[in-house]
Amino acid sequence: MAKIVPIRGVRYSTAKAGQMADLITPPYDVINDEEQKRYYEKNPFNVIRLEYGESREPDSKDDNRYTRAAGFFSHWLQQEILTHEDKPSIYLYQQEFTVAGRRMTRSGFITGVGVEEYENGMILPHEETLSKAKLDRLELLRHCHANFSPIFGLYDDATQTVEAISARYIAHDPTIAFTSENGEEHRLWSVNDDHDVATITKLFSQQKIYIADGHHRYETALTFHKEMSAQGDHRFAFCLMTLVNLSDPGLVIFPTHRLLKNIHNFHGDDFLANLSQDFTIKTFDLPKANRAEALTAELKKLASLMQKQNAFLLYLGGEQIYRLTISNERENRLMANRHGNYSAAWRSLDVAVLQSLILEELLGIDKEARASGTHLTYTRDEAKALEQVERGEYQAVFFLNPTQVHEVTAVAAAGDKMPQKSTFFYPKLITGLVINDFSV
Numbered sequence: 001m002a003k004i005v006p007i008r009g010v011r012y013s014t015a016k017a018g019q020m021a022d023l024i025t026p027p028y029d030v031i032n033d034e035e036q037k038r039y040y041e042k043n044p045f046n047v048i049r050l051e052y053g054e055s056r057e058p059d060s061k062d063d064n065r066y067t068r069a070a071g072f073f074s075h076w077l078q079q080e081i082l083t084h085e086d087k088p089s090i091y092l093y094q095q096e097f098t099v100a101g102r103r104m105t106r107s108g109f110i111t112g113v114g115v116e117e118y119e120n121g122m123i124l125p126h127e128e129t130l131s132k133a134k135l136d137r138l139e140l141l142r143h144c145h146a147n148f149s150p151i152f153g154l155y156d157d158a159t160q161t162v163e164a165i166s167a168r169y170i171a172h173d174p175t176i177a178f179t180s181e182n183g184e185e186h187r188l189w190s191v192n193d194d195h196d197v198a199t200i201t202k203l204f205s206q207q208k209i210y211i212a213d214g215h216h217r218y219e220t221a222l223t224f225h226k227e228m229s230a231q232g233d234h235r236f237a238f239c240l241m242t243l244v245n246l247s248d249p250g251l252v253i254f255p256t257h258r259l260l261k262n263i264h265n266f267h268g269d270d271f272l273a274n275l276s277q278d279f280t281i282k283t284f285d286l287p288k289a290n291r292a293e294a295l296t297a298e299l300k301k302l303a304s305l306m307q308k309q310n311a312f313l314l315y316l317g318g319e320q321i322y323r324l325t326i327s328n329e330r331e332n333r334l335m336a337n338r339h340g341n342y343s344a345a346w347r348s349l350d351v352a353v354l355q356s357l358i359l360e361e362l363l364g365i366d367k368e369a370r371a372s373g374t375h376l377t378y379t380r381d382e383a384k385a386l387e388q389v390e391r392g393e394y395q396a397v398f399f400l401n402p403t404q405v406h407e408v409t410a411v412a413a414a415g416d417k418m419p420q421k422s423t424f425f426y427p428k429l430i431t432g433l434v435i436n437d438f439s440v
Helices: 033-041 065-078 131-144 161-170 194-206 215-229 268-275 293-303 328-337 348-361 367-372 382-390 405-413
Strands: 010-012 082-084 091-099 103-116 151-155 176-179 184-192 209-211 238-245 252-254 255-262 280-285 308-313 318-327 378-380 396-399 424-426
Touching: 065 082, 065 131, 091 161, 091 194, 103 161, 131 215, 151 215, 161 184, 161 194, 176 396, 184 194, 184 215, 209 215, 209 405, 215 238, 252 367, 255 382, 293 308, 293 318, 293 382, 293 396, 308 328, 308 348, 308 382, 318 328, 378 382, 382 396
Parallel strands: 151 238
Antiparallel strands: 010 082, 091 103, 091 184, 103 238, 151 209, 176 184, 252 424, 255 378, 255 396, 280 318, 308 318, 308 396
């Protein structure tokens, strides 16, 4: 069973800290150095100082990004810049955003969730992780004893129990409501009614949770729980999550495309010839005029092929783009021969086919090479990717269709993990809305 743990959430006192839009950030792993600096400048109490503090020269064992985060957190609590909720609560959360000109709303709730081993089958991952990122998050947790950002989890409840409870709350003004700098609207309601909390808690006694985003933070939370339990401290048996029903109409996944670089003796014509052994290749014009619009049109055509066969777009520079497709029958045979230890759900993924049959087999980009970043860069900016290949900064780019939600859950349920950067759930959850402080 998945365990729900209501928390005495820590929230900003806007009367002292300033406007919420100036205090929050996206998750740490999508913030670059320039953006980090900008968040530092927006407000002296911006959560960037807690979640993703700057490194300085010379940092030391006693003065570094983690010790400074702990100092800020302690000081802000003392000054009541941050304040604890009076009673353990669950927080209903709505995030309103725009995709392709359409306004959408994703609804969920923020709570504590008991951490446990993946092998138990209640908390299920879908993506591989890197040890370096986990070490960073572990140091932050060791110093601050707090979760500053929620992990993004999914669950499957056709009865829509949480939605029925939410309807009574969202009929009233939210506890927090603001618009962030990117035009997203955020609304939060506190739920501390004992009956409502008990109903949600009971629901999850029969639920599995699929991790959509935040695998590094979840695995870090589990590691820290074990570390502290061995010392007799059992306060850290849960972590902060935002949970969204799989049937939520605002659940959106974007694709993440692959840019190739530093491939020795890479020649476009030879590469296409090798690809043609397994893939059907069609060539389309991509003239310089209105190139981004032409790419968008081809991506829409690519999406129409999703249910029938694996398909990608390949750009090698110049004024042509290539559509690669492989029949389900051939894909099944090739992937089963090479990866029979993986589930059919994993083997049928576009991103798995690309990684296995092309990146690994034809180009030699194995797991270690992918982790090093020597030959592969990930991007969601399609127009920029075209420009980078055209300028020779990269040798090629593969454009992918987005992974579907049902594919995510099928792979997780089968006990497999997707290749890295297989999913980009949009929009990202914000950091700083509700903080989990283990000291209370």
